[in-house]
Amino acid sequence: MEPMDLFGLKSLLICALIFVPLEHMLALRTQQKIFRKGIGTDVIYAVVNGAFLKICIILMAAAAMGVSASLVPEKVTMTVSGQATWLQVVEIIIVADLGVYASHRAFHAIPALWRFHAIHHGIEELDWMVSFRAHPVDQIITKAVSLLPVFFLGFSSEAITVYFIIATGHALFLHSNVRVNFGPLKWVIASPQFHHWHHADQRDAYDKNFASHLAVIDALFGTFHIPGSRMPEKYGVDEPIPTDYIGQHGYPFVRGTQQGRNTGDAVVKPTPEEVARR
Template sequence: MEPMDLFGLQALLICALIFVPLEHVLALRTQQKILRKGIGTDVIYAVVNGAFLKICLVLMAAAAMSASAWLIPQRITTTVSGQATWLQVIEIIVLADIGVYASHRAFHAIPALWRFHAIHHGVEELDWMVAFRAHPVDQIITKAVSLLPVFFLGFSSEAIAVYFIIATGHALLLHANVRMNFGPLKWLIATPQFHHWHHADQRDAYDKNFASHLAIIDALFGTFHIPGSKMPEKYGVDEPIPTDYIGQHGYPFVRGGQQGQNTADAIVRPATET
């Protein structure tokens, strides 16, 4: 793997060429600047953490495939990988998003996990770059829960590659500063409006909209929240998240004592309140 591929600089530039104009044409908040507060930190996340995540995914896939060779009958993995690529991609999206939903909900419900996930929610202005801001512990656990079954079952490399392209583009769109009308499809697929409400610092939106692709999963589990055509008034969390890259990585580990626990409990909003 070449350094340029590892750090994804070319891909990041391509994404910028797509989403910067898109956010200008379909801007939700027209006064929000391209170089908004914290954008430099998010660029570091995209480059450094992106490279780290790629290495982890390669190791994760190798481990899962090795275990699969011992535990799963070859006829099953052959059947799975022998399906049409488009069908495999759909199956991967469904399987992975069930895992994302479960892990994402756990990160909101368990105070110790929320400390890591709070880094992603600490942003007060949403745009496409926010998709990259996630603590490595958050990323690794979420990817393990959602993708290990995919690697384990033997889906083809082509289908997995297509899934990653779709998943990346969709994640950037969900966080983008855009207003888009998906009509009744909003009940089926995750939309920017759907995910912006997940980031809302408003009580009626707490612990809602956990899926990354299929909003219908939230509809089935009672966590779907889109109030008409409205968009959130504000984003972020009520706890003080460090603004610098290093501080954010250390934040989950330096919060201690009963005071930190109480703050986490207040922000987590246990499922009994939803």
């Protein structure tokens, strides 16, 4: 694998050529700058962590396919890989997103995991680059839970490649600074509005909208939250997340007094209404 492919610089440039103009044309927050605070850190995440994640996924695929060769009848894997590519892609999206939902919900519910996931939620301005900001522990666990079944079942390399292209593009779109109306489809497909509410630092939106592709999964499990046509007033978390790349990687391992949603010592800040009732 060539360094350029490993670090994805060409892909990152292509994504910039797509999403920077898109965010300009369909801007949700028109005053938000392209070079907003923290974007340099996110570029490092995209290049360095992106390369690390690719290596991890390759190792996961090799391990899963090795185990599959011993445990899964060849007839099963041949049947799975013999389906039409488009059907395999649909099946991969469903299987992978169920895994994403389960792991994502766990990262919000378990205090020790939340400290890793809080890095992704610490950003206060959303755009397409935010999708790259995630702690490696967060990324590896989520990818393992969502992708190991895909590799294990024997889906074709073509279908998996198409899925990765769709998944990457959709992730960038969900975080982008755009206002797009999905209409009734908002209950089925994850939209920017759907995911922006997941990032909202507002009590009514906490621990909602966990799916990465299929909003219907959240609807089925009672975690769907899109209040009409409104968008969140603010993003981020109440706990003080380091702003630098190294500090963010070390943050989950430093125990201290933290203010946020689900940290180990967390105390969710009361709303003004709750204070008034006391």
